[in-house]
Amino acid sequence: MGYSTTAPDVWDESFEGRPDSLLSSDQCVINAEHYFVRGLIEIPVIGSDEVFSWGVWVSLSRDNFSRAADMWNTPGREAEKPYFGWLTTELPIYSPSTINLKTNAHTRPVGQRPYIELEPTNHPLAVEQRTGITLDRVRQIAEAVLHGNGENG
Template sequence: MIDQGFVCRGCGQRHEGLPFSYGAEAPAYWHDGLASDERSVLEDETCIIQAQHYFVRARLVIPVLDAEDDFDWGVWVSLSRDNFRRTTDLWTTPGREQEPAYFGWLSTELPAYPVGTLNLKTEVHTEPVGTRPHVVVEPSDHPLSVEQHNGILVKRVQEIAELLLHPEG
């Protein structure tokens, strides 16, 4: 087995194991003040804001070229009202993975990139019951899109871990 531990440039300590997954608890547009709004709800897998904006939790997978595991961002993606309804209508329906992909806007700011990730165009692909949808970022020169389409190395996974485990300030 390959040792995935690393010496962190953020704290100088050795960390056992290298995380290959990080996730956001809510879409970037959610704030605590919405918790008392009867038109807004944040659940484990879905979110509605003011009965106007609809989100699902999904996985944005990036191949890691020199490891056995892929890197996984847990993100939120906005869907149109119709696609959100379709998604929730099929939530427990076997075979739902046969659905065509839905258009969505990435609704999670990922701090590991030098430019913002909010509102990148995506395709949201439904998975079998019990598995979160996966997101494919539209091909572009955005660093997240480049990484998803071309893959990354374990060294980049370590850079992300250092950034997220020990943010500056």
């Protein structure tokens, strides 16, 4: 129950193969200046034990990215404090834009993507993360994504 993007919105195929840029399934570097990790915005589904997930990218500072990369395969890494970041994935079904929403990336055990916690604002995505969504809303999201109003990758 979820959708995901393969790269931050600022990634361009022209960066591919450059020595100062990298795109993997979990990490991205652009021009040795911009650093990103992939994580999950998890939204509880009301009336069930299910969770809906958006696979998104957040930008991190160089220091936080380096620390996250150093700890990537370290058991116990979930004890790390959250890393502040900016959401760099546009989820077109939300208005206003989801680009540059403030986040905290919470590291989880090795093999699990970070949990992305949005700043508790009135943005519809942040509200959904705090309050949950119905199964009908999950169906609406699926419909929007399948008809090109979102990304699936």
